[in-house]
Amino acid sequence: MTSTTAPETAATSLYAIVETSGQQMWLQPGRYYDVDRIQAEAGDTLELTDVLLVRHGDQSLVGQPTVEGAAVQLTVLSHRRGPKVTVYKMRPKKKTRRKNGHRQELTRVSVTAITMAGKPLS
Template identity: 65%
Template sequence: MADTKPAAEQSGTYAIVEASGTQIWLQPNRYYDIDRLQAEVDDTIKLENVLLVKDGKGTTLGQPYVKEASVSLKVMAHRRGPKVIVYKMRPKKKTRRKNGHRQELTRVMVESISVGGKAIS
């Protein structure tokens, strides 16, 4: 049976980057929802805080960041996450508080992962 996965997924190319105070696993040609970024739709963003890069040749681990590595992202849309209900109640005190929260998100498409100026994906 033939493999129908794209070449990037077959080789297992990915990068772990630091963005918005969190670490995110990114693969090329996939979209992700991350915390809201200050960018317009269709802008290209470059993330420089790359912690790890895995490609067909091997794994490069940064201390703390991989030198000359970057991930290029294209902003697709600004969205809001699902509603989360926060309900606090103190028993026997007749105190109740109900709150809702929707996280502001940015949907981005990973265009390329590059190390040393050369795109590996």
């Protein structure tokens, strides 16, 4: 019995793992992601230089702690708010209850390119 897996395409073989807002994110070109609020207007372009890993084809470059010369180009699409999270605290037998809600401020960005030494990888 053989297992069939989809062949790895060029789109899935190129990705980068970056550090932004205290989180590590897996980014691929042509996709959009929601990150913590960034002080930029819609349509602005940004560059993330804290790249921890770059995968291109069958090559992987792992940084110590970051990959030298690697960057990810982003375009800001919009500012949004995340889903509402309800926080409910209660002390049993004390009649103490507190209900609070929170919505995280997010920025939706699109990955334009992943570059090494200023040259885009394709």
